[in-house]
Amino acid sequence: MYAGGRQSTSNRNLATAANGSSSAAVAEVSRHAPPRSGKFPHRLNFYEQPPTEEITVEQFEEWAIDRLRLLADIESAQARNKSFEEIKVIVGERAKMYMPLSSDTARSVDVEAERKKDQYSHFVLRLAFCRSEELRARFLKVETTLFRIRFETDDLTERRRFVDSLNFGWDVVGQQEKQELRAQLAAAMRLRDEDKLGAESFFKVDWTQVTDLVSQRKVFLRAGKAYVPSKEELSLVLAEFQNRLYRGLEMTAKALPRLDEDQRLLPVLEHLSMGFQAGITSEYVFSTTGDGEEITAEMVPDLARQSFPMCMRSLEDTLRGSKHLKHEGRQQYNLFLKGIGLSVEEAIVFWRKAFKLITDDAFNKNYKYNIRHGYGLEGSRKNYSPKSCQQIITGATPGPGQAHGCPFRHYSEANLTSSLLTTYGLSGSDTKDIVSAVKSSHYHLACTRLFEIQHAKLGVAKGEGLGKGDSVDHPNRYFDRSRALYKEQREKETSEEGKVKKEEAMDIDG
Amino acid sequence: MPGLPPHNTAVKAEDGPALDDLFADDDKPKLPSAEATLATMSDLSNPFVMLTYYRRCFPFKQLFLWLNHGQVPTRQFTHREFAMNLPNDVYIRYNSYANAEEMKKDVVRLNPARFEIGPVYSGRPKDKKVLMKNAFKPLLRELVFDIDMTDYDSIRTCCKDKAMCKRCWRFISMAVKVLDETLRNDFGFNHLLWVYSGRRGIHCWVSDPAALALSDDQRRAIVNYIEVIKGGAKQDKKVNLPRPLHPSMLRALETLNNYFPRVVLEDQDCFKDPEQWETILALLPDRKHAEELKKEFEATPSKASAERWKSLLQIKASNELTLRKHRDFVEDIKLQYTYPRIDTEVSKKLNHLLKSPFCIHPGTGRVCVPLLASQVESFDPSAVPTVGQLLMELEELARSGGSVGNGGVDDKTGWEKTSLRPYVELFEKYVEGLVKEGVRGRKEEKAESMEF
Numbered sequence: 001m002y003a004g005g006r007q008s009t010s011n012r013n014l015a016t017a018a019n020g021s022s023s024a025a026v027a028e029v030s031r032h033a034p035p036r037s038g039k040f041p042h043r044l045n046f047y048e049q050p051p052t053e054e055i056t057v058e059q060f061e062e063w064a065i066d067r068l069r070l071l072a073d074i075e076s077a078q079a080r081n082k083s084f085e086e087i088k089v090i091v092g093e094r095a096k097m098y099m100p101l102s103s104d105t106a107r108s109v110d111v112e113a114e115r116k117k118d119q120y121s122h123f124v125l126r127l128a129f130c131r132s133e134e135l136r137a138r139f140l141k142v143e144t145t146l147f148r149i150r151f152e153t154d155d156l157t158e159r160r161r162f163v164d165s166l167n168f169g170w171d172v173v174g175q176q177e178k179q180e181l182r183a184q185l186a187a188a189m190r191l192r193d194e195d196k197l198g199a200e201s202f203f204k205v206d207w208t209q210v211t212d213l214v215s216q217r218k219v220f221l222r223a224g225k226a227y228v229p230s231k232e233e234l235s236l237v238l239a240e241f242q243n244r245l246y247r248g249l250e251m252t253a254k255a256l257p258r259l260d261e262d263q264r265l266l267p268v269l270e271h272l273s274m275g276f277q278a279g280i281t282s283e284y285v286f287s288t289t290g291d292g293e294e295i296t297a298e299m300v301p302d303l304a305r306q307s308f309p310m311c312m313r314s315l316e317d318t319l320r321g322s323k324h325l326k327h328e329g330r331q332q333y334n335l336f337l338k339g340i341g342l343s344v345e346e347a348i349v350f351w352r353k354a355f356k357l358i359t360d361d362a363f364n365k366n367y368k369y370n371i372r373h374g375y376g377l378e379g380s381r382k383n384y385s386p387k388s389c390q391q392i393i394t395g396a397t398p399g400p401g402q403a404h405g406c407p408f409r410h411y412s413e414a415n416l417t418s419s420l421l422t423t424y425g426l427s428g429s430d431t432k433d434i435v436s437a438v439k440s441s442h443y444h445l446a447c448t449r450l451f452e453i454q455h456a457k458l459g460v461a462k463g464e465g466l467g468k469g470d471s472v473d474h475p476n477r478y479f480d481r482s483r484a485l486y487k488e489q490r491e492k493e494t495s496e497e498g499k500v501k502k503e504e505a506m507d508i509d510g
Numbered sequence: 511m512p513g514l515p516p517h518n519t520a521v522k523a524e525d526g527p528a529l530d531d532l533f534a535d536d537d538k539p540k541l542p543s544a545e546a547t548l549a550t551m552s553d554l555s556n557p558f559v560m561l562t563y564y565r566r567c568f569p570f571k572q573l574f575l576w577l578n579h580g581q582v583p584t585r586q587f588t589h590r591e592f593a594m595n596l597p598n599d600v601y602i603r604y605n606s607y608a609n610a611e612e613m614k615k616d617v618v619r620l621n622p623a624r625f626e627i628g629p630v631y632s633g634r635p636k637d638k639k640v641l642m643k644n645a646f647k648p649l650l651r652e653l654v655f656d657i658d659m660t661d662y663d664s665i666r667t668c669c670k671d672k673a674m675c676k677r678c679w680r681f682i683s684m685a686v687k688v689l690d691e692t693l694r695n696d697f698g699f700n701h702l703l704w705v706y707s708g709r710r711g712i713h714c715w716v717s718d719p720a721a722l723a724l725s726d727d728q729r730r731a732i733v734n735y736i737e738v739i740k741g742g743a744k745q746d747k748k749v750n751l752p753r754p755l756h757p758s759m760l761r762a763l764e765t766l767n768n769y770f771p772r773v774v775l776e777d778q779d780c781f782k783d784p785e786q787w788e789t790i791l792a793l794l795p796d797r798k799h800a801e802e803l804k805k806e807f808e809a810t811p812s813k814a815s816a817e818r819w820k821s822l823l824q825i826k827a828s829n830e831l832t833l834r835k836h837r838d839f840v841e842d843i844k845l846q847y848t849y850p851r852i853d854t855e856v857s858k859k860l861n862h863l864l865k866s867p868f869c870i871h872p873g874t875g876r877v878c879v880p881l882l883a884s885q886v887e888s889f890d891p892s893a894v895p896t897v898g899q900l901l902m903e904l905e906e907l908a909r910s911g912g913s914v915g916n917g918g919v920d921d922k923t924g925w926e927k928t929s930l931r932p933y934v935e936l937f938e939k940y941v942e943g944l945v946k947e948g949v950r951g952r953k954e955e956k957a958e959s960m961e962f
């Protein structure tokens with residue numbers, strides 16, 4: 001459990017990810033059978049207690065990635081409009097492999113280890129996803145779904161014990177009010193017989209807390225309050241889970257700038273959030289070897305001149321010039337290179353050679369990991385995808401000394417014009433075309449026009465784009481199309497050579 | 511010079527921004543002749559008509575207070591989007607103003623056919639182009655509803671399409687009654703303003719702070735809670751409610767029971783023609799009963815709806831389930847013919863735009879006047895003043911030598927001396943309540959923050 005020294009991560013970081021309140025969720029003494037785990041008395045968790053034990057960096061990352069698989073499944077299923085029941089099945093299967101979470105009654109299972117992994121991975125991802133409002137909203141949505149799946153599949157007695165332990169302090173409708181509203185409460189529950197209300201208890205909450213029940217007309221409303229029967233507790237619990245996690249994420253985001261004590265965690269966190277972002281937003285499916293052309297580290301500079309879009313060309317040039325790339329640049333370029341078919345071994349060779357000013361030791365310690373990680377989650381559908389134009393264009397604006405981003409979006413006009421001249425020898429009407437596209441915010445069209453110019457010698461005409469007038473929407477598509485054009489050209493040349501030889505032969509014969 | 515030429519000699523130039531400044535060139539719009547008539551004053555294609563209305567009659571100050579909930583301009587007004595519908599279908603979005611004066615000036619400058627009100631954004635809408643995307647998000651917006659007579663075309667018999675009469679209006683009355691009850695009793699909203707849309711519909715603006723802050727999800731929940739009539743023209747059964755009925759449905763039914771005989775059976779005579787009663791009989795759960803009624807109705811082609819309804823209510827069955835099904839059916843039919851039919855899309859989104867009160871309906875020339883739910887039954891849409899009428903009233907006032915005011919934002923003499931007055935006064939009184947609560951709310955907030 002504990003790995004000391006260099007490998008261990010301080011739990012103070014994870015404490016940052018807690019929402020500040022440390023009052024709730026203390027294991028209460030149960031009248032029933034004692035819980036299996038003293039530290040984690042419940043299978044379900046509201047994640048109000050930050051982890052307190054040290055874990056290794058490897059665990060830190062592995063556990064988070066395992067959780068990320070479940071969350072990415074949920075998100076992609078939701079994006080494809082799968083029903084909750086379908087998502088439940090998908091996630092249930094996936095959880096068996098990567099993150100089982102058993103009830104107290106499960107035999108021969110280390111429930112404490114399972115719950116610990118659940119708790120730590122949640123808090124790691126909180127750190128990774130608290131950085132932007134968009135990421136927070138997405139994280140909130142998928143985590144709530146995951147919680148709901150677990151809540152619905154929880155053992156009833158254990159679930160009761162869990163909910164009771166939370167002490168929500170919901171406003172309970174008193175006997176007298178319940179008596180007065182009997183008819184309405186029964187009707188809202190669709191009971192024909194008021195007597196069937198029996199011992200059902202009701203909570204009174206703001207109607208906005210249970211919008212799903214209001215939508216379905218399943219609760220009685222009076223003056224803005226919803227009277228929620230305890231059998232509809234799920235809605236309330238979910239609302240509460242969501243509210244607390246929302247607040248927790250905001251507090252984590254505020255506390256995050258102080259999280260700089262462990263530099264090794266930052267790249268991990270960034271990769272995690274990137275993986276989540278790339279998960280379903282990019283539709284680009286890359287195939288590592290299009291035509292059996294194996295790409296090696298040595299080939300990259302030539303390919304960059306021939307076939308890279310300007311954003312990647314600029315990263316390559318910067319890397320050659322300054323022998324270094326800053327973090328965002330490395331991310332963008334590494335995934336692109338992966339996309340063009342550079343294997344992880346070749347990628348490490350490529351980067352090692354490029355970072356000329358850095359010792360092997362420093363490289364292994366600080367960068368190798370990043371590169372390998374960009375290739376991570378191997379064999380899984382949720383591979384980190386190369387960034388799309390949209391991601392690059394809307395991503396972080398490059399600051400001083402940074403070379404990532406989209407030149408058409410992020411360069412000044414003067415800078416763009418001079419780069420087009422020095423890098424591509426462009427001037428006059430060609431430059432004008434590109435600049436005017438940029439001015440009307442049509443960065444894709446500017447890039448497409450450059451593609452046409454760059455490949456004019458291969459017969460690409462103005463307006464043809466990547467074929468049939470398609471414009472550039474992904475750097476790797478730019479590359480793929482360029483390679484395909486070169487391949488066509490080569491094939492044409494060889495067949496023409498053959499033809500010539502044949503004709504010569506005939507000449508001799510005749 | 512302000513006012514209606516050429517009878518404006520009493521007004522001095524320094525009384526306000528002169529119309530001549532706005533149309534300094536020679537081709538400024540003019541009324542056709544000194545003998546202005548109701549016809550010339552009602553001609554909306556003459557820019558002068560709307561211009562005069564905005565300058566003299568439109569209650570900008572009151573509109574400002576209504577949106578702002580207080581005298582001192584806050585973001586609730588300054589960050590509010592106004593969209594201008596200019597003649598020739600030009601549509602200018604993301605206008606915003608520092609105060610009522612600035613707004614009036616710009617409306618007079620643009621002279622739109624009408625304008626719409628959107629949400630309060632996190633930044634000033636007029637700065638939208640220079641703001642980062644993150645800094646420009648809709649934050650607040652009244653909860654709005656739109657009821658339009660077109661949604662009643664399948665059940666009303668007195669008028670069709672754009673037409674609208676007093677009898678049709680009773681459908682609107684019922685709808686308003688039920689919606690008003692639901693929004694107040696169930697959701698606890700208190701500040702509901704109803705606005706006649708100028709032709710054949712009505713809008714509702716809910717201005718409680720809690721309503722303004724509703725998210726899209728919450729708005730959608732309210733709409734789902736309220737919406738009962740579903741399915742297009744092709745679908746006969748438009749009401750499918752689980753039993754027993756939800757308390758809000760029971761209450762609606764109780765309210766609507768008072769209207770059903772008068773409006774549906776008498777006024778509209780909804781089950782008179784075969785194609786009408788056939789629709790109903792097709793929905794009857796007891797097929798045998800339906801067959802009998804069909805024979806009876808066919809034999810009595812001139813029978814009134816009330817009689818047919820009576821026969822329909824009588825059922826001979828003795829088993830409890832059949833009786834219950836029949837009872838449910840009767841309830842469903844009543845709801846199908848009386849329950850509010852709302853345009854749900856209008857209400858679901860925080861950033862929906864809706865025509866401002868006191869605009870002029872381009873088709874009828876009528877003012878979109880506010881009213882309270884309690885007045886809706888006695889409200890007569892055909893008695894609502896038209897812009898032509900109002901301008902004629904001002905014209906006559908000027909001819910008789912009366913003061914026609916300066917046309918400034920506080921100038922009450924415009925609307926005050928016309929038949930628009932009761933509507934503006936009602937609006938003022940309504941807004942007063944809203945402002946009072948706003949003041950109270952701000953004081954409480956202040957007290958709380960002091961304690962903290």
Ligand SMILES: [Zn+2]
Nearest residue numbers: 668669675678
């Ligand atoms: Zn009518």
